[in-house]
Amino acid sequence: MFSKRSPTSSFSEISKEMRRYPGYIFDLDGTLYRGSDPIEYAVEVVNQLAAEGARIRYLTNNSGYTAEKISEKLTAMGFPAPVDSIYSSxxxxxxxxxxxxxxxxxxxxxxxxxxxxxxxxxxxxxxxxxxxxxxxxxxxxxxxxxxxxxxxxxxxxxxxxxxxxxxxxxxxxxxxxxxxxxxxxxxxxxxxxxxxIGKPEPTLIQHLLAQMNLKPEDVLVVGDRVDTDIESAKRAQCPAHLVLTGVTSVASTAGLSWSKDLRDLLQS
Ligand SMILES: [Mg+2]
Known part of the structure; x- marks a missing residue:
């Protein structure tokens, strides 16, 4: 399903050390889609992780849609996204x-x-x-x-x-x-x-950790915003990974795990 391309290894050293996690929490806007367009590689990467047995959750600060509506949208794009895998602000x-x-x-x-x-x-x-x-x-x-x-x-x-x-x-x-x-x-x-209520506060992530029955260190939070996604992961004591497919165009924060797109999540 996932087509191997040249590795995006010119990115940070940390992202080269990327390992598989028992659980993943994905941000939506700018991480998995922009408006009604899925972001390149997102569907393939998330399905691959799910196929390997990882628990997948979706977390958005967007309060405008019910979990049912978000589930419909993600499912239509090809993501494995039952209603109870979705949480929002x-x-x-x-x-x-x-x-x-x-x-x-x-x-x-x-x-x-x-x-x-x-x-x-x-x-x-x-x-x-x-x-x-x-x-x-x-x-x-x-x-x-x-x-x-x-x-x-x-x-x-x-x-x-x-x-x-x-x-x-x-x-x-x-x-x-x-x-x-x-x-x-x-x-x-x-x-x-x-x-x-939403990110950067850790509350929503903590809700999902409890639901997944996983420890913070076993769940990678993936998002496109340093001041919300990455910061809330830090406050919830989860590892975090930044992708540059949304609002952040340059990863300037030293020590941050980041990559151009989601393909790095499959490197290990
Ligand atoms: Mg976002």
């Missing part, structure tokens, strides 16, 4: 709000985030009173939405962000504004600092 936020016994949540987010919350039995409101304001990627973001979020916060609501990625990569390297751009607006208006 949206699911993590729902878990957080349930744990904190949220009574009503004002959401600045995509319909998918509303769906996730409702599947967790969490009540959302359009009113200017809530005990939490949850901000994620929101393609229908307006001044009015910002205003209502602000009124909730001035009324005592706590501010939660799914993630703070300022951009994410689409087809042909085009960058689109991410949730972090919207969180910044809400933070600026309110003077508050959001509690972040």
């Amino acid at each position: 949206g699911l993590g936020a729902a878990e957080y709000l349930r744990t904190h016994k949220a009574k009503s949540v004002f959401v600045v987010g995509q319909p998918g985030l509303h769906e996730i919350l409702s599947s967790y039995g969490i009540r959302t409101t359009q009113e200017s009173r809530a005990d939490f304001v949850l901000v994620g990627i929101c393609r229908s973001f307006t001044y009015d939405l910002l205003d209502r979020a602000l009124q909730c916060l001035l009324g005592g609501a706590k501010l939660i962000a799914t993630n703070k990625d300022t951009t994410f990569p689409l087809e042909e390297g085009r960058l689109a504004p991410g949730a972090g751009s919207i969180v910044a607006a809400v933070e600026a208006a309110s003077g508050m600092k959001a509690t972040v």
